[in-house]
Amino acid sequence: MRALKENEYTLVMARPLVVETDAKYVQGMLRNPGAAxxxxxxxxxxNVRKFYFELSHVMGRTFPADGLSRRRKQPGDPERREFxxxxxxxxxxxxxxSKKYPEDDDPLPFEVFRDQIDTRGGYLQTVSKDIINQLLFQGVEEEEDLFN
Structure with a gap:
């Protein structure tokens, strides 16, 4: 995101702009912005949708980490502009x-990962039915003990 912001004035009219990524879920996120x-x-x-671009998936094993977005601030760098x-x-x-290599897997449909988007934030997006059933039965047994 930082690379896009820093180069916004250059990229906003760039045609064609191809963004290569190894994340399979980005396409679904961008097509369903209200479900984040x-x-x-x-x-x-x-911020990403401000740009006109083609999204291209590249498998992670063939795609090194991108230096533009992971580069730390260096001495002499100008202050970041806020837009x-x-x-x-x-x-x-x-x-x-598009896919850079036709043999790469297709992107994941949005429905496959919709409930798990925030897994890196430490939030569990599922309900454990076994624990709920266990707690329900535990509560019933405790109430039965009170009346006996």
Whole structure:
């Protein structure tokens, strides 16, 4: 995201702009912006969708870490510019998708990971039915003991 923000004035009119990523879920997140689980991810999606680009999936084993977004601030670097929030109410352009290598797996459908998007934040997005049943029966047994 930092690389896009730093180069916004150059990239906003770039045609074609191809964004290569090893994350299979990005396409689903960008196509379903209202389903993001928290404000941080919503802001990320909003900022990424300002650009007209083609999303290209590249398998992680063939795609090294990107130095633009992981580069730490160095002595002599100019201060980061902050840009105004995107206020355009027009619907964004559709995102096109391609694979760099045809033999790579297809991206995951949004429904596959929708409930697990925030797993890195430490939040469990599922309900453990075994524990609920265990607690329900435990409560029933405790009440039966009170009346006996």
């Amino acid at each position: 689980p928290n404000a941080t991810i919503n802001r990320w999606i909003e 105004e929030e995107f206020l355009d109410t027009d619907p964004p352009d559709p995102i096109t998708y």
